Amino acid sequence: MAxxxxxxxxxxxxxxxxxxxxxxxxxxxxxxxxTKNQMMKEFLQLPITQELLAGPESANISGTLRGVTxxxxxxxxxxxxxxxxxxxxxxxxxxxxxxxELKKGEKLGAEYSINLPTPEQIFAITPMPWALGxxxxxxxxxxxxxxxxxxxxxxxxxxxxxxxxxVKVRGGAFKPTPYITAFLQKYKKKFExxxxxx
Amino acid sequence: xxxxxxxxxxxxxxxxxxxxxxxKGEAFSNKTGEFSYYEDARLDSTYKAYGSPFKxxxxxxxxxxxxxxxxxxxxxxxxxxxxxxxxxxxxxxxxVSGSDEDLTVTGEFSVKDFNVYITNDTEDDLIVENxxxxxxxxxxxxxxxxxxxxDVVPAVFISTANSTNEPFAFGGxxxxxxxxxxxxxxxxxxxxxxxxxIFMDSVNECITSIPMTGxxxxxxxxxxxxxxxxxxxxxxxxxxxxxxxxxVTTSKLTDRDRKSLAHEMYxxxxxxxxxxxxxxxx
Numbered sequence: 001m002a003x004x005x006x007x008x009x010x011x012x013x014x015x016x017x018x019x020x021x022x023x024x025x026x027x028x029x030x031x032x033x034x035t036k037n038q039m040m041k042e043f044l045q046l047p048i049t050q051e052l053l054a055g056p057e058s059a060n061i062s063g064t065l066r067g068v069t070x071x072x073x074x075x076x077x078x079x080x081x082x083x084x085x086x087x088x089x090x091x092x093x094x095x096x097x098x099x100x101e102l103k104k105g106e107k108l109g110a111e112y113s114i115n116l117p118t119p120e121q122i123f124a125i126t127p128m129p130w131a132l133g134x135x136x137x138x139x140x141x142x143x144x145x146x147x148x149x150x151x152x153x154x155x156x157x158x159x160x161x162x163x164x165x166x167v168k169v170r171g172g173a174f175k176p177t178p179y180i181t182a183f184l185q186k187y188k189k190k191f192e193x194x195x196x197x198x
Numbered sequence: 199x200x201x202x203x204x205x206x207x208x209x210x211x212x213x214x215x216x217x218x219x220x221x222k223g224e225a226f227s228n229k230t231g232e233f234s235y236y237e238d239a240r241l242d243s244t245y246k247a248y249g250s251p252f253k254x255x256x257x258x259x260x261x262x263x264x265x266x267x268x269x270x271x272x273x274x275x276x277x278x279x280x281x282x283x284x285x286x287x288x289x290x291x292x293x294v295s296g297s298d299e300d301l302t303v304t305g306e307f308s309v310k311d312f313n314v315y316i317t318n319d320t321e322d323d324l325i326v327e328n329x330x331x332x333x334x335x336x337x338x339x340x341x342x343x344x345x346x347x348x349d350v351v352p353a354v355f356i357s358t359a360n361s362t363n364e365p366f367a368f369g370g371x372x373x374x375x376x377x378x379x380x381x382x383x384x385x386x387x388x389x390x391x392x393x394x395x396i397f398m399d400s401v402n403e404c405i406t407s408i409p410m411t412g413x414x415x416x417x418x419x420x421x422x423x424x425x426x427x428x429x430x431x432x433x434x435x436x437x438x439x440x441x442x443x444x445x446v447t448t449s450k451l452t453d454r455d456r457k458s459l460a461h462e463m464y465x466x467x468x469x470x471x472x473x474x475x476x477x478x479x480x
Binding site for chain 1 (some may be wrong): 321327447448458
């Protein structure tokens with residue numbers, strides 16, 4: 001078999017990493033997309049998300065209010081509001097970016113950064129409808145008073161549901177439940193472990 | 199039951215909060231005036247109650263410019279604790295021993311712009327359900343004595359919401375986090391913005407851990423040792439591990455929602471995250 005000329009061999013040597021890099025990049029992005037899709041799907045399936053998405057007529061499927069009223073009315077959202085949309089949007093904006101190449105001997109690698117939102121960023125975009133400096137998403141985790149519910153009731157039930165309730169709903173009725181912080185921690189770990197080996 | 203961590207947090211935070219507001223905001227006004235007699239069925243028959251129109255009086259002598267009374271003038275003569283007078287700072291009154299109900303009692307004192315209360319009430323109770331007497335500072339034709347025991351606004355209601363322990367270091371050190379919530383009921387936006395601003399800037403402050411025995415008020419509302427200064431009390435507990443204010447969030451009840459309330463107060467919220475690294479059960 002004829003030997004390739006030195007020039008051809010040098011040219012191939014230069015091209016191989018480029019091809020491998022392209023391949024690696026494609027596979028990493030594929031793995032990222034897979035995890036991101038899984039994250040979106042899981043977020044939409046969380047009972048709290050589902051209950052809030054269902055609006056003022058929802059049952060308390062999250063169990064946070066022991067079946068009395070529902071989160072949408074309890075927090076005091078107006079009928080027609082879609083409080084979870086902003087979180088979905090923030091999660092949708094999660095992206096991957098190539099940062100630098102990594103080389104170790106013959107091995108080829110790359111470093112990427114992923115801009116998954118932090119819990120603090122989510123808390124900043126989820127204001128309580130009655131006190132804009134407070135976050136309802138944080139409140140789900142640490143506790144929410146029945147103030148929003150009572151205010152809406154006094155205010156002819158803008159949530160469309162609060163006015164109908166004859167049950168006295170109290171802040172003490174709310175059971176704090178892990179939500180954004182635990183969810184993002186889980187996916188931060190998953191994204192950190194994104195690995196592609198060939 | 200002996201004192202636990204949660205008791206210490208509550209006492210220390212309450213004393214720090216009161217002092218911080220009075221110091222940073224100079225949130226008090228000095229008053230001179232006549233006290234009026236009123237009947238108080240809860241009171242021991244040894245005493246007659248002569249109330250001022252305002253409460254709560256400032257107790258902390260470390261507050262520059264505040265008048266901390268040591269007695270009152272009865273028919274023009276000064277009478278102090280040694281003469282059988284009890285100063286009920288919390289209810290803004292002097293308890294005079296004896297049976298006279300027609301004494302002329304006058305005095306000087308400083309009244310807090312914001313009363314500070316520890317509460318177990320929920321925010322909905324505090325803001326929507328409860329009725330309050332207003333400690334208005336506006337001049338009016340005649341002042342009567344303010345009724346005792348009821349909470350008076352403007353006020354800040356403090357409650358500890360929830361606490362968590364997270365492992366922090368080898369040897370069992372925990373990072374204990376206590377969420378403290380404060381609800382502010384103010385007469386106007388100037389007052390409300392003032393309180394919110396002061397405590398927004400309280401982030402990174404250290405709070406001396408003071409045990410319940412360090413709380414200065416007796417069951418009659420007077421000072422345990424005849425005088426009290428927060429800085430003096432702090433100095434007695436410098437060896438105790440301090441708490442620190444890790445984060446503070448302030449917010450106001452939206453105007454739209456405020457209008458649906460039965461009262462005219464302006465409502466604000468302060469959410470503190472207070473932390474301390476500690477061994478359990480210390």
